[in-house]
Amino acid sequence: MKFDAPATFNPIDRLKVVGRPTDRIDGPLKATGTAPYAYERHDVVPNQAYGYVVGSAIAKGRIASIDLKDAAAAPGVLAVVTAQNAGKLDKGEFNVARLFGGPDIQHYHQAIALVVAETFEQARAAAQLVRVDYVPAKGAFDLAAAKDAAIKLEPSFGGPADTAAGDFAGAFAKAPVRLDATYSTPDQSHAMMEPHASIAAWDGDRLTVWTSNQMIDWGTTDMAKTLRIGKEKVRLVSPYIGGGFGGKLFLRADALLAALGARAAKRPVKVALPRPLMINNTTHRPATIQRIRIGATKDGKIAAIGHESWSGNLPGGDPETAVGQTRLLYAGKNRMTAMRTAHLDLAEGNAMRAPGEAPGMMALEIAIDEMAEKLNLDPIEFRIRNDTQVDPEHPQRPFSQRQLIECLRIGSDRFGWSKRNPAPGKTRDGRWLVGLGVAAAFRNNLLAPSGARVRLDDRGIVTVETDMTDIGTGSYTIIAQTAAEMMGVSLDKVVVRLGDSAFPVSCGSGGQFGANNSTSGVYAACVKLREAVARKLGFNSPDVAFVDGEVRSGNRSVALAEAAGERGLAAEDAIEYGELDKTYQQSTFGAHFVEVAVDAATAEIRLRRMLAVCAAGRILNPKSARSQVIGAMTMGAGAALMEELVVDKRRGFFVNHDLAGYEVPVHADIPHQDVIFLDETDPISSPMKAKGVGELGICGVGAAVANAIYNATGVRVRDYPITLDKLLDRLPEMA
C-alpha cells in the first residue's frame, strides 16, 4: 500500500481496541520468566556448546603473534577461532570496525578470539590461556585535543554537515542580546540489561541464529555479507529482546562469533558478551562538544541561531548529529548549523536512543534557558515567542502537526510553574535548595517501509507475522490491537509472531519509528485480508463491515471463522510512503518539567518531580506509550546526572566498562513521573495517524534537569553529567 495522500476515516478510527490502555499481551510471559531470550533457547537445538569471547587488550596496533596451544589443550575445549583461522570474512554494511579483529586492531576489546568448550566454565577458563603479543600503535582518544583537526564528513543519517539560511554572521553581530556558549556531553553507553547474545546452528550450509537484535533484516544481510554466503542461507530469530536502545541495531560479535564457532566446532554454539566486554566491544553514543550562538531582539525574538557540534569516530563512522533539531525547533530568519568529525580510535560511535537530538537538546535547551534569562523573560514565554508552524529554512513547508506551545502551557499549569521563583538560589526547603526547570522536547517522525503477513483461520484466529521486533516498546500489543481493530475481533483472537527473518521485512525497532510504521504495515496487510474475505463471500468491499468477529454487508452477516473456511485466508502487504514527509515536516513535540532539590551543603542532587507533556500523533496504547516516555525520562535523568564513559586517554578505552562503574539511574534516583499525551491525530503521518514517543521522552529532559539545578543553586553547568563536584565550590553562601 502506497501512502501518498493524507489519511481519511478508516477502520482504525473506530478505536474499539486501538488507543486503549491495554495490558501487554506478552506481560504474563515476561512477569513469570517464561518469555524466551536469545541465550536461553535450550528448546531450539540440542548439543549446544559454549563460546567465550577474548577481547583485544590494546586499542590500536596489531597482533604480532597469538598462541592458542594451551587454550586448545584445556579441558573441554572444542575449538579456538581467530580471524586467521576463520576463513575469509567481509565486513557488514552497517559495521564500521570489523567484528573480528586481528592481526590489525581497531579498538580496545575488539574481539580477537572465541574459545568453544563443552561448558561455560571451561570456555571461560580456557579463554584466559590465549596468549597474545601485541605491537601497539599510537592512537587518538581525546575529543577536545582532536577537535581542531576535525573534518567535514557527511553523515549517512541526520542531515548535511553544514546548513545555512539567511545571514547568520551578520544578524548575530547586530543582535542586541547575544549568547555564545559551549557545552559538552560525554560518551554514553546503552547498557541494556540483556547482554548481546546468540545461539548459532548450521544445517549444511544453512545458518540459523537465535539472537537479540532490533533490525532483523539488517542483521541477516550483514551476517550473510560478513560470512560471504547468500542471504537466503541465513535465518535470524529474535522474538524477545532484553533492551536495545540502538545498541542492538546491528550484527555484532556475539552473533558472528557464534556462527564461526559453530562452524569450527561442528555443533551449535552459544555466545553472550560478558558485561565488562560490552561497552568497549560494541557501539556507544559519542561525546560531543557543542557551541551555540543565539542573537535576539530586545523583545525576545530570535534573529540568529547557530549550532556547531564536534564529535569523534573511527574512520568510516558518522558524526553524532547533534545539531539537527536546531534547524527546526525555533523561528529565526538567519541560521546555521555545522558538524565536524574527529578521528578517534575508541570503539565505534553509533546510534543510541534519539541519536543526535538527545545530546543536541541537552545543549540547546540549556542555551534557550540562558537566553531567556538574559532577556529577563520566562523561559516558557521565550519559547512561545519563537514558535514556528513552518520549517524555518523552507517556510513553504509546514509542520504536519506542531503543538509545542500547548505542551508548554498545559505542563506549566499542571506542574505549578507559576510558583517558581525566577531568581536562582532563593528557594529553600530546610537543608535543600529547590528549583524548577523546563525544556522543550523534540524528535523527528521517521517513515520507513514495513511489511506484514496476516492469516485468518477456521477458528476465527487472526495471526500476524512480521520481522518487526519488540525491544520493550510494546510492539506485540499494538500490532495485536491494530489487527483486532482492522478485522473486527477481540484481542484474544489475535496471535502475533515477531522477530523472524522468515517473516515479511518490517521497519524494525529504532528511531522511534517502530510503532507507527510497523502497525501501518499490519494495517496494509489487513486491508488486503479484508478484501480477500469480502471477495470470497461475494461481498461488495466498500460497504463491508468487520464487527464482533463477523463480516457484514447489507443484511448478510458471516462469522469470520466460517468465511476463512478450512483452508483459511492469508494476505501480505507493506506500507510504503510517497512524498508527504517532503511536503510536510513531521515531528513530535513535548515539554519536560523537573523539580530538583540540591543539598545546600553537600550539593547532592535529588529529583523530586518529573512531568512530560507530549504531542505525538495518535497514541496507539496509552499504557505502553507512557512507559516509553517514563523510561526515556529516566535515561535522560541518567544523562543529566551520572552517565559518563570515562576515557583513558593514554591507553584508549572506556575505563568504567561495567554496571558498577558506568552508573545508570536506580529506583532511589527516580521520583514518581507523570506523562500527559495531548489528544492528537496526524493524518499526514500514516493510516494509523500515529507517530513515535520512545525517543521524544529523552529529548530535552536532561536540559530540564540542568535548568532546574540552575534555578535551585544559581550554578550553570554546561558540561554533563552534572555531578556534585561541579556545584560544590559555587553554591550559595550558607546562612
Next chain:
Amino acid sequence: MAKVSFVVNGEARTLDLDTRTTLLDALREHLHLTGTKKGCDHGQCGACTVMVDGRRINSCLTLAVMHEGDDITTIEGLGTPQKLHPMQAAFVKHDGYQCGYCTPGQICSAVAALDEIKAGIPSHVSADLTAPPQLTAIELRERMSGNICRCGAYSNILDAIAEVAGRTS
C-alpha cells in the same frame, strides 16, 4: 566436579557440577530454569535475584555447591502465566516492565523486600533503626535499588509494589 542437592521451587534436585558453576548458571544452564536472568554476572544489576531460604540474593555471586540442602525459590516458583502471583499480576497491571529482562529479578526482589519490611529489618533510609520500618515510597525505592531497570520502569514498578504492599499489610 561435585554433587549438590537442593530444593528448587519445592522440588528436590541433585546436580553433578563443575565447582566453578554459579547458582545462576546451575539454574539456567543445568535446570533450564531460565526465568532467572544473567545481566552482568558480577552482582551489579540484580537480574539474577532469587530467594534462598527466604532471603533474596544475587545468584551470580554464589557458587551452586555452597547451597547444599538450601531451599531456593525462583520466578518460576512464584507463579505461572495462567496463575500469576499477586506481585506478577501487579507488574502486568501497572506495566512495571518494558523489555522484561530485569523483571523476574525485580519481582523476586519486591516479594522479598516486603517480607523484610514485615520482619522489621531496617534499611539505609530508615530513620529509626529500632522502630518497625514503614512501607513508604522512599523505603521501597531504597530496598529495590539493587535491581537495575535500564528501560526505566521504576515509577510503574513502585506503583505495582505499593499496590501489593497495601493489599497485604
